[in-house]
Each structure stands twice: as structure tokens, then as C-alpha cells.
Amino acid sequence: MEKKIEEAYLRAQNFTANDLKELEQFRIDYLGKKGIITSLFNDFKSIPAAEKKKTGKLLNELKVYVQEKILENAEGLTKQSDYSTSFDLTLPANHLITGSRHPISMVRKEIIDIFSRIGFTISEGPEIEDDWHVFSALNFPEEHPARDMQDTFFISKNPDILLRTHTSSVQVRVMENNNPPIRTISPGRVFRNEAISARSHCIFHQIEGLYVDTEVSFADLKQTLEYFAKELFGVDTKIRLRPSFFPFTEPSGEMDVLCSCKGTGCRLCKYTGWLEVLGCGMVDPNVLTDCGIDPNKYTGFAFGLGIERIALLKYNIKDIRLYFENDVRFLNQFSSIV
Ligand code: DAH
Numbered sequence: 001m002e003k004k005i006e007e008a009y010l011r012a013q014n015f016t017a018n019d020l021k022e023l024e025q026f027r028i029d030y031l032g033k034k035g036i037i038t039s040l041f042n043d044f045k046s047i048p049a050a051e052k053k054k055t056g057k058l059l060n061e062l063k064v065y066v067q068e069k070i071l072e073n074a075e076g077l078t079k080q081s082d083y084s085t086s087f088d089l090t091l092p093a094n095h096l097i098t099g100s101r102h103p104i105s106m107v108r109k110e111i112i113d114i115f116s117r118i119g120f121t122i123s124e125g126p127e128i129e130d131d132w133h134v135f136s137a138l139n140f141p142e143e144h145p146a147r148d149m150q151d152t153f154f155i156s157k158n159p160d161i162l163l164r165t166h167t168s169s170v171q172v173r174v175m176e177n178n179n180p181p182i183r184t185i186s187p188g189r190v191f192r193n194e195a196i197s198a199r200s201h202c203i204f205h206q207i208e209g210l211y212v213d214t215e216v217s218f219a220d221l222k223q224t225l226e227y228f229a230k231e232l233f234g235v236d237t238k239i240r241l242r243p244s245f246f247p248f249t250e251p252s253g254e255m256d257v258l259c260s261c262k263g264t265g266c267r268l269c270k271y272t273g274w275l276e277v278l279g280c281g282m283v284d285p286n287v288l289t290d291c292g293i294d295p296n297k298y299t300g301f302a303f304g305l306g307i308e309r310i311a312l313l314k315y316n317i318k319d320i321r322l323y324f325e326n327d328v329r330f331l332n333q334f335s336s337i338v
Pocket of ligand 1: 166168208281304
């Protein structure tokens, strides 16, 4: 038995594979079901107990040696083939899979760029806010039904701490901390206690705009919004302003853009011909006063829009929930748009 092991060992020592086929044959000869080592292990069962220790050791050493020999040869052969046969410089490179921007990020960036071009800065505020910045300073009296327009998430039993329901809270912070002229937009996440459906979500994104200076008029607001709509939706875009109500602006309005059906009516505009895009108005003098700005000296306009809604219109997306599901089949569709 020991002699047989010795012979097998010597033969393995002298072996070098010229190609992968030879190496595979070597593996089968030694380690295969009917291979040398397998049959030696079978013979091992019937040798006298006294010899078992020594022979077993030799047999194991042989097995380890053969396994190492196979690895060693395989390494040599793959290196060889890398540099000779299969290295083809004319092959196209492996395709790199890159990610894409989320549609919300794309629209947010586009809107920021549009307003940056006419001198608006960017300001941010906290998502966890107090009652003052979200409601009271914006002329929502306590217990006033206007607060019901925005169903609020409260953080604790303390009704003063809440998740901001709109980014209008940032205009309060900006006015409290800066003197006019102020020209800023505030993008950010907002939260409302609303049932999730194709049209609404409890988390979404808004951009608030604020311009305060001497002699700012409704004409400035209208001109700014028209510029914005044409930049975002195309030069032929038509806008219209409808009267509306917000506690923090007086007068208040809502801006619609003419639908891509050109007013003939379609499903997107619910057959009205117009798409609602944002709320706006002249900053209420009470708000200016609350924020430490003299309403006799300064006037201002403000507007607020929902990014999800604009992206729905721009990319004809049917369901707002798609934005939050992280489904790559949805997200990949935006990879070609920069
Ligand atoms: N904050 C309002 C909302 O979330 C949007 C808005 C309307 C903002 C009119 C404004 C504005 O600044 O003037 O519904």
C-alpha cells in the first residue's frame, strides 16, 4: 500500500499540464470516482490497524499534494490564456451601468436653475418645525379653519412641534433673519397626514419662492411666473391666474398652464384645458410685520409649487406613488434625460 502511494506521488510530481484538458484528465485520474486516490482510500479500509496511522498520514499528504498541484497548474494556464489566446483588443469594452437621477431631483434642479438665472438664491429650513413658522407667523390664527387645509403630523403631545406641511415656513425664517431686498427659493420635503393614493402622498416636495423689496407689485409676480412657465414647459406656454385664498397672501391666486391638448380637453387636464401648477400672491402685510419687516416700506410676492405635480405633468406620470417605490424599471426610464 505504501509503495502504491509512493508511485502515485512520484507520477504526480512529474506531471505538468499543457492545457486545461490535460489538467482535467489529471484531476479525474487522481480524484475522480474511480481515481487513484479514491481507490487507495478504499484499500485503506482493509489494512491492519497497526499500519493505519502511518499509511493514513501518507495518503492524506498525497491528496493535499494533488489538490495543490491542480490549483497551481490551473493558475498558470489561465494566466497564459489571458495574455495569449483570449485577449482581443478589438472587443468592445464592458458596458458600465450607471445610475440615473430621480425625476424629482431632475425637476427640482431644473426649477432651481430657472430661478437662479434671474437672481434668486436658495434657502433651506428644518423639516421639524414649530407652530409659529408653519402657521402663526403666516397669518393662520389658532383654531382657524384654514389650518384644516393642511392636515398636520405632530411629533409629540406638544402641539407646538410638528412636521412642516409646506415650505412657506422657510419664507418666515428668511424674513426674520434678513433685511430686504430678499429674492429666494426654498426647496424641501413636506409632510401631510393624507391617505396615500395615485394623486396624493403623505411626503412630498415643494419649492417656495419669495421676493420682498420696495415697490414689488402683482405685475412683477405675473411676469416672474410667466418667465418660469415658459422656461419649464416651453416658449409657447400660456398661463392664467385665478383668484384663490391663502392666509399669508393678499390677494392670492393660483396659476394654471394651458394643457398640451391646447385647451381642447383631455384626460390629463380632466377636460378643463388647463393644468393647475402653483399657488401665489402678494405677501400679506400681517406676515411682513410678524417677521419684522415694515409693510409701509416694503411689499413682496410669494409662490409655492409641488415638485411631484410638476414632474407628473412634465413626464406624463400617472401615479405619484411611483416616485417612492424605488422600482428601477421606472427610474431607468429617466436615465437618458440629464
Ligand atoms: N404653501 C401653500 C401650500 O402648500 C402654497 C403656496 C400658496 C405658497 C400661495 C405661497 C403662496 O407662497 O403665496 O398649499
